[in-house]
Amino acid sequence: MLIAFLDTHLRPYRRALALLLVLQIAKTMATLLQPAFFSLVVDRGIVRGDLNYIRYIGTVMVVVALVQILAAGAAAAVGARVSAALGRDLRSRVFRRVMGVSAREVGRFGAPSLITRTVNDVQQVQALVVTLLDIAVAAVITCVGGVVMALLQDVSLSLIIVALVVVLVTGLTVILVRISPTYARMQRAVENINRLLREQITGIRIVRAFVRDDHERARFSGANSELFGVGLKVGRMMATVPVVVMVLMNTATLPIIWFATGRIDAGQAQVGSIAALLGYVTLIITAIIMATIVFADLPRAAVSVRRVQEVLDVGTSVPTHPNPVHGARRRGRLTIQAAGFQYPGAPKPVLHNIDLVAEGGQTVAIVGSTGSGKTTLLNLALRLFDPTSGSVHVNGIDVRSFSPDSLHRVIGIVPQEPHLFSGTIGSNLRYGAPGAHDHDLWHALDIAQAGEFVEQLPGMLDAPVSQGGSNLSGGQRQRLAIARALVLRPEIYLLDDSFSALDRRTEARLRAALARDVPEATMIIVAQRLSAVQHADRIVVLDQGRVVGAGTHAQLLYYNRTYQEIAYSQGIPQEIPSRGHRTIRGVLHGQHS
Template sequence: MLIRVLRTYLGPYKKPIALLVALQLLQTSATLYLPTLNADIIDNGVVKGDTGFIVQLGGIMIAVSIVQVFCNIGAVYYGARTASALGRDVRAAVFDRVQSFSAREVGHFGAPSLITRTTNDVQQVQMLVLMGFTLMVSAPIMCVGGIIMALGQDVPLSAVLLAVVPVLGIAVSLIVRKMRPLFRTMQERLDTVNRVLREQITGNRVIRAFVRDEYEKERFREANNDLTEVSLSTGRLMALMFPTVMTVVNVSSVAVVWFGAQRIDSGAIQIGALTAFLAYLMQIVMAVMMATFMFMMVPRAEVCAERIAEVLGTDSSVVPPAEPVRKLLRRGHLEVRDVEFRYPGAEAPVLRSVELVARPGETTAIIGSTGSGKSTLLGLVPRLFDVTGGEVLVDGVDVRTLDRALMARTVGLVPQKPYLFSGTVATNLRYGKPDASDEELWQALEVAQAADFVRELEAGLDAPIAQGGTNVSGGQRQRLAIARTLVQRPEIYLFDDSFSALDYATDAALRRALAQETSESTVVIVAQRVSTIRDADRIVVLDEGQVVGTGSHHELMESNETYREIVLSQLTEAEAA
């Protein structure tokens, strides 16, 4: 999987990679040439006392070293640029794919895991590529070239290499083989730490309210300790790698000096040749060590690449239309026709045989007990999910065939949990309409009953909003979310229990202002509070995923027992009447 990811995303960078390989080849060739020059200086210059020869070869060595340095700088430069470009492209691809996911796919992976895959996993692959370009390209060249150059110095002495290289290869492969499953566990436990930390930061108020600080500390400590245990296990194997390699290196160096001294004594080779052979042995071993370092990174990068490929290989259950409809003839007519929705693998559908019609100029309310499928039904309209049976029609056109931009202009959703982005009040309000004027923003704030508290903010529309809107109250957050949708001015307004955090007076004032603002639009409201929906033109009662009643408040009070129970659980008989 790692090779597939690299092949896909390194394809556009063939020219920089080719230049990098050429620079590495030149740099490694220069490195391999230096010990031979040094041997000539010792054997033909130092031993014979020829100062001119020493100066001449010394100058050549300086020139070769300069070439080596500049080639190395160029190779690192292109390697870093290419690795960074790979990381950028993979992150962008993962982000784009996650953006296309429906709520179903996001729930399957989980937000913490998706964040880890987009950041840490991509970084591991990027680091492997960077180290590969700076180390792994030169390692095989140096290893093979070192063996050839060592053979050129003395063939019998090179027999040591026949024992050294296989031993190193076997030792490294055994250690790397044990590291791979540990790296997979490490990434999974990193997901767990990310999830626990995210829950504790997001739920800080709940933790404090229930005085569960110690419990949460213990949860994080357990997750942290689990990650630490795996990290220590991999660390021990990594620590074992270098002593193993250095032991083989030192033993082989002793063997070379021992046998080399005997061959010098017999006159078979000269001192300079032995010096060069030792240098080549060290270069071969360094190449193996560089490859060893790379092999330590490969298992983790391979696991990360599999996790990335899993995201990239997951298709959204909400498929874009092949030939999208880009124009609607009518304005804001919504119809839900015999709709069924079930989650994958679920025994029973969440919604079944649901029928609903919402017309322009009317307010349609949906009410039901918790878990009856109200929010799921509303999410089918803007395609947060896709129906598994039946149709959702906007102006007579199935929403699955609508162009996304047209859908955004036609349908405005205020979700059950309003979310504000980090920025300012103005940037949040302009989220659906970037070119909206300040007058439009203030108009939307007035309708949403949010103008007063925004004016009280020191910077007004430019007042900062923290991520998630955590620096404003729940009611203020809901009103800003409603104002954001009003700025967009869609033809169909969907309010998913969007008034739950408001007091009764603000709720009533907002609904009065909203009725005037949306008098020609289609309004669908999901609510738990009866007072919010009792004046709706049509009320749809859901119970266990089915429509069990449709009508006005008074009609349902007389004819529908489910609705009557809901109303009387909140109001007295007199108030209900």
């Protein structure tokens, strides 16, 4: 997988890689020529006392050394550029893939895992490419070229070098096979650390409120100790590599000197050739030591490559239609027909045979107890998930036939947990409509009952917003999220418990402004408080994923027991409009007043 992955993703840089190969060959050949020149200086210059020849070869060696320096610098620059570009492109591909899959696939990986894969794993691949292009290529050329040059000096003694290379390559391969699973464990340990940190930092207020600091420290300490143990095991295994290499290098040098002495005495070899041969031994061993740096990164990088490829290969459970609809006549009609949904791995569905129709300009509310499937139903309308049965239509067209851009311009969402991005008030409001003018933003803020507090902020629309809107109150974040959806001007608004952080007075003004300023829009409102939805055209009651009632507020108070229980729990006025003037409490207890 590693080779195929690199072949695929390095293909756009073929020209740069070809230039890099030429530079590496030039650098390595310049390095390999130096021992041969030194042999000539000894055998032809010093032995014969030819000073002019020594000066000539010395000048050539200086020129070759300059070539080596220039080629090495250029090769390092090209390699760094290629690896940086590869890292940039890989991160972009992974990010685009994550943005292109459904919430189901994102949930399968988990946010900490996706962050680790996008940042840490891509960095591991990038580091591997740096060492491959700068060290591994040079090491291979040096080993092959060094053996060839050594054979040219003395064939019989060079066989010792060949044997040394074979032994080293075999030993390193064994170490790599043994260490690879440990690197996989290390990556999982890093991922676990990221997950814990994310949970503890985002939930710091809960940790403090429940006095669980010691518990969380213990959890982190356990995860940290696990990472330490795995890292220590890897370090011990890799520490054996340079020791083995140095032992073998010294072991190879001694027999070369031993046999060379006899050959020199017999007149079968010259001192300069033996010196060059020992120089090639040193170069080859150095190259192998440098190669071990690459080998040390290979198992970890192979794991990272597999993890990155898993994200790039993941399909989506919400595929785009091959011939998507890019626009539709504005009507604002939302139809959900016999829709059911079951989360992957869940024992049973969360929605069963849901039917819902909202005509253009209507306000339809969805109420029910916690866990009844209200938010999941909105997610189907927005096509964050596809229903496992049934269908969802907007303006008479199946949402699966829309292009994602077109659907999300028709439907605007205000999520249950309003999320703001770091930037400014203006940049958050323009998130779905980058070309919106300032007066559009102020109009949306006024409708959302947020204009007054934004005017009081230093910089107003340019006022800074921290990550997640942490420098704003819950009510302010909620109103800004509503204003953001209003700037988009969609046909259908999905408001997921979007009034929960507002006081009743602000909520009433907001509902009145929506009815006045966007009367043509369809409103689908999920709410816990019945006061936010009792004026809706129709209210749908969910219980355990099923529709158990639908009608107006008055109708549901009259006949729907689930709605009556919700109203009673919230202190809704006790009298039910009916001829008998029954009370909610009396209905729930089977009594008449």
